[in-house]
Amino acid sequence: MSEEIPEELITNYAQFRDILSSFLIERMATPFSKPKPKPKRRSKKKPTNSPPPTSPDTTDAEPSADDLADFTSYIATSTFLTLPFDLQSLTYHTWTDNAHFASTLYPLPLTAERTTTLLQTLDPSIPDSLATYGITAPPTTTTTTPSNLPTPSEFLAPVLTAYISTATAAPPPPASTKADAAGCEICGRDWINLSYHHLIPRMVHDKAVKRGWHRADELQNVAWLCGACHRFVHRFRGHEELAREYYTVERLLGAEEVRRFGEWVGRVRWKAR
Numbered sequence: 001m002s003e004e005i006p007e008e009l010i011t012n013y014a015q016f017r018d019i020l021s022s023f024l025i026e027r028m029a030t031p032f033s034k035p036k037p038k039p040k041r042r043s044k045k046k047p048t049n050s051p052p053p054t055s056p057d058t059t060d061a062e063p064s065a066d067d068l069a070d071f072t073s074y075i076a077t078s079t080f081l082t083l084p085f086d087l088q089s090l091t092y093h094t095w096t097d098n099a100h101f102a103s104t105l106y107p108l109p110l111t112a113e114r115t116t117t118l119l120q121t122l123d124p125s126i127p128d129s130l131a132t133y134g135i136t137a138p139p140t141t142t143t144t145t146p147s148n149l150p151t152p153s154e155f156l157a158p159v160l161t162a163y164i165s166t167a168t169a170a171p172p173p174p175a176s177t178k179a180d181a182a183g184c185e186i187c188g189r190d191w192i193n194l195s196y197h198h199l200i201p202r203m204v205h206d207k208a209v210k211r212g213w214h215r216a217d218e219l220q221n222v223a224w225l226c227g228a229c230h231r232f233v234h235r236f237r238g239h240e241e242l243a244r245e246y247y248t249v250e251r252l253l254g255a256e257e258v259r260r261f262g263e264w265v266g267r268v269r270w271k272a273r
Contacts, residue, residue, distance in 0.1 A: 003077050003078065003081055005077065005080070005081070008089070009080075009088050009089060012080075012088060012089065012090060012167055013076070013077075013080050013088075014193070015163060015166050015167060015193060016076055016079075016080050016159075016163045017072060017073065017076035017077075017080075017270070018192055018193050018226070019159055019162045019163050019166065019227055020072060020075060020076045020079070020159050021068075021072045021076075021227065021228060021268070022226075022227035022228040022230070022231045023155070023158070023159050023162075023231075024068065024071070024072055024075070024135065025068070025228045025231070025232075025265060025268075026228075026231050026232075026235070027134075027135050028068065028133070028134075028135070029232070029261065029264075029265075065264060065265070065268045065269075066267075068268055069268045069269055069270060071129070071133065072268075072270075073270055074129070075126060075129065075130070078122070078123050078125075078126050079119065079122065079126060079156065082118075082119050082121055082122045082123070083118060083119070083160075084118065086098075086101065086105070086106075087106065087118070087163075087164065090167040090168060091167065091168070092167075092168050092169060092170055095164075095167075095168035096168075106164060108161055108164060108165065109157070109158065109161040110157045110158075110160050110161045110164070111157060112151060112153040112157050113153070114157075115153040115156050115157040115160060116153040118160070119153070119156065122152075124139070126152070127139040127152040130152055130155065131149075131152075134149070135149070135155060136149050136150055136151060136152045136154075136155045137149040137150065137151055139151075139152060166193075181194065181224035184224065184225050184226040184229055184262075184266075185223045185224055185225060185249045186223075186225055186226075186229040186232075186233075186249070186252065186253065186258060186261075186262040187226060187228070187229050187261075187262040187263075187265045187266035188262070189226055189265075189266055189268075189269075192226045192227075193226065193227065194224045194225060194226060195224070195225065195227070195230060196222035196223070196224055196225075197222060197223045197224075197225045197230050197233060198219075198220070198221075198222055199221045199222060199223055199242075199246075199247045199248060199249070200213075200214055200218065200219050200221065200242075200243045200247050201239040201242055201243055203239050204239045204240055204243045205219050207240070207243075208243050213243055213244055214243070214247065221247070221248075223249045223252070226265075228265050228268075229261070229262060229265065232258070232261050233246075233252065233258070236255070236257060236258060
């Protein structure tokens with residue numbers, strides 16, 4: 001597309017695109033997260049002319065990684081350029097120096113209503129495209145059937161909230177373990193923003209020690225993951241099961257679901273602009 005991101009905004013745009021990607025992947029990666037149907041018990045009585053067994057449902061094909069990368073860049077570019085310049089150029093220092101940002105203009109978490117206001121000049125093709133991919137409900141409906149999908153603003157509100165939180169985060173202290181990570185420890189992408197994942201989730205630290213699952217000196221073990229893989233891990237299992245069974249990267253990669261997801265999302269790459 002013809003829209004160009006100004007050089008001084010590339011870093012924030014890349015953050016926004018990565019965050020949007022993780023939300024899109026969460027909604028589109030159904031082949032990896034659908035629970036397997038339980039086998040039905042067959043009757044011991046066998047009719048003489050029983051029909052042949054039906055083939056397993058194979059309609060849930062894995063989304064194309066190339067198509068997803070193109071789609072993400074398209075949605076990210078148009079949406080980012082629609083944002084007020086305050087949000088496009090947001091940093092920790094501009095956020096802390098302008099108290100009215102947090103108190104009045106962009107209080108977190110953003111609501112769908114405020115997101116609608118922020119994106120009131122958004123190209124109509126963006127909501128249409130999100131609806132076409134089954135991410136959101138159609139912007140205008142010709143039926144009276146209610147949709148269980150979010151509106152475009154309901155979908156984008158947490159995306160923008162996550163972007164603002166990331167862009168305004170205080171500079172982190174030196175993290176010695178990040179230097180050892182050649183890339184995301186699940187998908188292997190080495191050119192995308194990484195954040196640390198507590199292998200023993202913080203919400204169950206006290207319980208993990210009290211119940212003898214782990215020693216106190218093991219609680220700060222982390223893995224460096226991209227946003228998409230980080231989100232997938234927290235959907236993959238609950239906090240307690242992660243703490244008891246998946247407390248190392250090796251154990252996570254030992255699960256076929258995680259391994260398949262990592263192999264797939266590792267092929268999602270942004271094309272040079």
